Amino acid sequence: MKRVVKFTNVSKQYSLFKKKSDQLLDIFAFKKPTKTFNAVSNVSFEVFEGEAVGIIGTNGSGKSTLSNLLAQVIPPTRGSVEINGEPTLVAISAGLNNHLTGYENIELKCLMHGLSKSEIKEVTPAIVEFADIGEFIDQPIKSYSSGMKARLGFAISVHIKPDILIIDEALSVGDSTFHQKCVDKFKEFKAEGKTIFFISHSLAQVKSISDRIIWMSHGQLEMFDDKETVSQAYTKYIDWFNKLDKNEKRDFKQNKLTEQMKIDPFSPDPLHGKTKGPFRIRTYLQILSMLILLIGSGALMFVENPGDYLKSGIPLLKAEEKPSESISKGTPNDEKTSSDEVISERGYVVERTASLYDDGDLNQLSTELPFATSVFVKKRIDDTYLVVYNDNEYYLNSKSIQIGLNEEGVKDLTLGDLEPAFPDTFASSYEYFFAFMNKDMDELESSFDGFERSKEKDELSRVVFEFPDDGISYAFNENKKAETIKLLNVNLSADIISSLTQDSLLLSSDKELYYFTTADYDIFLDEEKKTLTFKLNSE
Amino acid sequence: MTPVLRIFKEQIVNFPLIFRLAMYDIKGQYQMHYLGILWQFINPLIQISVYWFIFGLGLRQGSTTGDIPFIVYLLIGMIPWFFISPSITQGSNSVYTKVNLVSKMKFPVSILPSITILGNLVNFLFMMVLLTIVLVVYGISGGWYLIQLPYYIFSLLVLIYGITLFSSTVSAIIRDYQLMVQSVMRMMFFLTPIFWTINTFPEKVQTIIKLNPLAYIIIGFRDTFLGRSWFFEDWTYTLYFWLFTFLVLVIGAILHENFKNKFVDYL
Incomplete structure (x- = not known):
């Protein structure tokens, strides 16, 4: 026969905490628990396929803990649990949603057990029939009686075809007709070679279903044998216990409880396994390195040009070079x-x-x-x-x-701004002189007829009209249009000049020539010759 | 790393299960109400109109955020938020509320947060349709930028799953954590650029606001729907976001793997 379940020295220990905060400390293993309770201690047994095993015991003997261990709902503190197959635990109304109808609950529970949609369709009629709740199947679960709930829960659990069925007191709410139905179903199960665990404190129920019985007493496996042998011993024990008087009963129970509850400073942490602490050094290191990366990337967000920043290598070492680089952009x-x-x-x-x-x-x-x-x-x-x-x-x-030009240079200057720097004679009539810009040479000659003037060529071989009295000169381009107007004797001490010289678009290498623009003119200031030259914008 | 991969594999393998259970959750949630599933949409609609009334009409006197009407701006931030906030608060509680049902059978506990997230995602997608209608009405289009929408939805899902995986584990063990999550989420509503714009702040403050990974999502949705920029343009922010998400996922996955068999012990 195939072995289905094997328990080897299985213990389940619970820590007893005085305060909620003790539990927290325990989770992180800062402090070992001082008081523990052995719900199940040192249990070993084997169960084979096709067997029906009853588990019996008085209240608090560890039956339910054992069933949870069997269903792999809770892990053992010590020892090993080997289970071959899918266990399903049937507890009263577990896993039913009160707001959904019976049908929907069937579907939901089947889904949670991983059945496919077609499988669910197949199995639903059988469940409805087995549960036998008639018209109520379309009603929300909350309108069910407790017997109906239990029947539905049970019906679902037996129909999802588990390999190991664990029934924890679930039949106690059903009536005798339902009970009989279950017993028949169990027989069917056994015939299919499946294993049943039946947990109850009622010896009669256990006997009617099981082949072998486990007798649990105060967390220990008292006896595991043929059902007749165990039931005799158990009845004897119950009779003996019932005959004790009140004080003796209390003392006996007290003794057993203190045995289960012992101060065991060397016990492994009950909530984690023996060897496997939740937080190992490697895990800590992994998390720490990721945290550092995260902080690094967060810091990178504060940097303006992260790409250049990274390319420049280790920023601290290169910090001194950076400013000079940014300046050199402008000056080759x-x-x-x-x-x-x-x-x-x-x-x-x-x-x-x-x-x-x-x-x-x-x-x-x-x-x-x-x-x-x-x-x-x-x-x-x-x-x-x-x-x-x-x-x-x-x-x-x-x-x-x-x-390139200096980015901070003055671009939005107006002629009026420059007025304080103009010589007095020009300042009063500068608009008149500027009116001749881009005019023909002939027009200028006729307009200024009678003024003292000279006509010559400059170093760029342009025709230049000079008016020495007014301190201005016009230069003409090849089309004989007035291209620039040059102003002599500029008042360099005017405030506007000193502020302009600090914000020029361009400064010559000998620091004598400056370049600005207005909307219409390019302006050149020559500090050495005290001249301002205005040139019409080419655009 | 491996815990994360294992957990993701669990999600993929169990996707049909997640989907059906999420549908059941939605159905069960509104079974008792006459308007049923409509409440999924009535609630957010009322909330949006209240915020629009207060912040849209009241405080801003109906003025617009740039050339974008405030209601559009608000909706783009608000709709993801209506997905984020309940997903995180409910998702953090998912293990605690369901572990009793689930512990009696072999059930992958790590899909519990996914079920909550998927349940909320249905509502979110509907609201996205609503948003699209509003955008069409206002004639606002993100153009080609709209193709990065799946990226941001994906980022959102991974982030939320990471957060809920972590918090659902912690809050099953330490119940105080759940209350903290609720308070933090309420606070986050105001700290995330949902009904205000980030541009009104100085550069440094903007960066501090952006350290909140939820801001990445909200800003991302705005960039997408208003066609402002690609997610890789601000690559440092994208890098930061993914590192954050990954860190939360790794811690969450490690914690979850260590405690998944022991949840029952803590109840």
Whole structure:
């Protein structure tokens, strides 16, 4: 015969706590329990397939604990429980939902036992028939009588085809006709080679069902033998106990209880296994390392450019380099030299005049560009830039070009803001002079007929009209339109000048030339020559 | 790591079971009410209208959050919240309330939180449909960003499962924990950017608010429905969120595996 259940020295111990907090300490194994109660101690037995085993005992003898151990609802404190097959525990109305109807409960319980939908359909009529609750099957469970509930619960449990059926006092609420039905069902079960455990304190019921009986007494297995032998011994014991007088009974029970409850400082923690504590060092380390990662990623969220931050390696070591890097974005002079670096950005001349060369060795001078002329910088080759100006490629010294404008530079200036810096004669009539911007050379000549003026060419070979009395001059482009207006004798001590010089878009390398813009004009300030030059925006 | 994999396997293997039990839970919950399952939707609707009345009309004088009407903004935050909050509070209690039923049979206890979550998810998906209608009415579309919606729903589910796995285990053993969860969730409603926008705060404060993983979900839903950004754009936040979720899952799974056979001892 196949062995179905094997108990080897099984004990179930409960800790008795004085306070709720003691239990908490116990969970984390900080403190060993001082007082324990042995609900079941040192029980060993074997049961084979096709057997019906009764478990009998007085109240508190450990029957229900044993049934829970059999059903694997609770783990043993010590010893080993071997079960081959699926055990099902039938307890009174366990697992029924009071709000659902009988039908729905059947489905729910079957589902919880892992039956498939088609299996449930198959088994439902048999359950309904067995439970025998008639029209009530469509009513919510809460309207059932206790007998009906128990019958339904039992009917479901026996029909989900467990390998091991454990019935814990569940039949005590059923009447004798139902009891008979159950006994018949059990016989069917046994014939199928399944194992039944029947727990009750009624010897007659146990005897009618079981082949062998386990007699539990105060947590210990008193006897496990043929049903006749055990029932005789048990009856004898009950008779003997009933004959005792009140005090003797009390003393006897008290003795047995204190035996079960002993102070056992070396007992393993009852709630965890003997060897397997819940928290091992490795687990702690795993959790700790994940926690550190989490905190690290949380800290990363506070960093502005996490990608660059990570790339820059260990941030603490590189912290000193970081500020200089951010500044060097604007000034190419500080940038580390590396041959052939693609730049592709707009650059601006930062010298009074910058020389453009046709070759990379800067030998063949091509032309010169004035301060703040914008060129497109393609790439950097050692100390020279390859730039595009007027659709031609040139080379020039990298020192004469700044990549990009200063971001904080003044862009929204108006002509009126500059008025305090204008010479007195010009300040009163500057709007008149600006009206000639972008006008024809001929128009200017006729308008200013009679003024003392000179007409010549400047270093960029543009035609220039100078009016020495007013301290201004116009320069014309190749289309003979007034392109710039240059103002001499600028009052450099005006507040607006000193504040502007701090916020220029561009500052020449000799710190004499400044560049700003207004909505309409590009403005160049020359501190050395005390001139302001206004040029119409190309856009 | 392995406890997490085992627990996930349990969820997948038992998915039909989870699904049927969740449906039963929903059915059983409203069996006694005349309006039945409608209450699943009436409750959140009333709550949304109250908040809209107070915060939408009252405090903000009906003004809009950027160019998005406040009611839309509120709904996108509120609807996930109506899923998150009950899932976490009920899910944390799921083991305690059900272990009695379940302990009498061989039943994977780790699916109890999933059942609660799935039960609430049905309602959540319905509310998402409602939200879609509102968005269509207002003519707001997230465009291509909508395809990241499954990602955020998935993140939400994993996070909530991690939290409930952990809390259901703890609260079965320490009952005080359940009360704490309830209080914390009430507090979280105000600490998560649901009826307020995160942008009104200074940068540093915004980051502190974002440390709350629920904020990741709410912000993510807004980014999706309003078509604002991809989840990988703020990759540090995504990294943080997943590390957090994973940590909770690992701790939850380890705790659960250690205590799953002993729950009955603590009842």
